[in-house]
Amino acid sequence: MVRKPARTVAPARAAVPDLGALLAEVAKGDHDAFAAVYDAVAGPVLGLVRSVLRDPAQSEEVAQEVLLDVWRQAARYRPERGSAMAWVMTMAHRRAVDRVRSAQASSDRERRAALLDRTPPFDEVTEQVETRLEREQVRRCVGSLTPRQRESVTLAYYRGLTYREVAQLLSLPLGTVKTRLRDGLIRLRDCLGVTG
Known part of the structure; x- marks a missing residue:
């Protein structure tokens, strides 16, 4: 089979x-x-x-x-x-x-x-040096102003008087004080190298 x-x-x-x-x-x-x-x-x-x-x-x-x-x-x-x-x-x-x-x-x-x-902490010495250098540059630039501009800028910005108070103190018309301040601030801006 x-x-x-x-x-x-x-x-x-x-x-x-x-x-x-x-x-x-x-x-x-x-x-x-x-x-x-x-x-x-x-x-x-x-x-x-x-x-x-x-x-x-x-x-x-x-x-x-x-x-x-x-x-x-x-x-x-x-x-x-x-x-x-x-x-x-x-x-x-x-x-x-x-x-x-x-x-x-x-x-x-x-x-x-x-x-x-990991960024270093604030460097206080560097900040103080930069501030001192900026102050010296501002002093130099203020010294480059005309005596009349320097007088107006000092009264308005260092003593904190208003334009009207500066005009009264110097016995000048308000417009004259404004012109001196404007011209002085323009010279400061140019001296400091501020743009804008």
């Missing part, structure tokens, strides 16, 4: 779910459809996110955010623009890249803050 070779039976393949149809049901609020979508995409999403972030804890967190986005945004999926898996993976990639950028921005802020902490 001749025996026929035994036929091997291929294991039954699990039916690949139609993610596009499932997303349409998820958009309607179908929890069972979401469970099926979750089972189909959770592994690939985590793998993609982990390849971008490299940190397991952050990867799990971002993958969870992506799956939450799938639940919330299922109505936005458009089959004519590509496959459902591509849509989900694009969201995952964007979310992972956003996390990397956010972490980089945070690191940059911390680095700048650390640099600010």
Whole structure:
């Protein structure tokens, strides 16, 4: 008796779910459809996110955010623009890249803050030297005024008198005092190198 070779039976393949149809049901609020979508995409999403972030804890967190986005945004999926898996993976990639950028921005802020902490304290000696040099320059420039301009500027700006009080004290018309002060201030500005 001749025996026929035994036929091997291929294991039954699990039916690949139609993610596009499932997303349409998820958009309607179908929890069972979401469970099926979750089972189909959770592994690939985590793998993609982990390849971008490299940190397991952050990867799990971002993958969870992506799956939450799938639940919330299922109505936005458009089959004519590509496959459902591509849509989900694009969201995952964007979310992972956003996390990397956010972490980089945070690191940059911390680095700048650390640099600010290391700036030297206020240098009082330098400030005193600069103030003294400015005073000497002002004295020199006041000395370059005509005697009448210097007298008017000194009374108005160093003694704090009003223009009217300067005019009364010098027995001059108010307009003359204003002219002397204006001309004196212009010469001071030019001498001090003040622009504007």
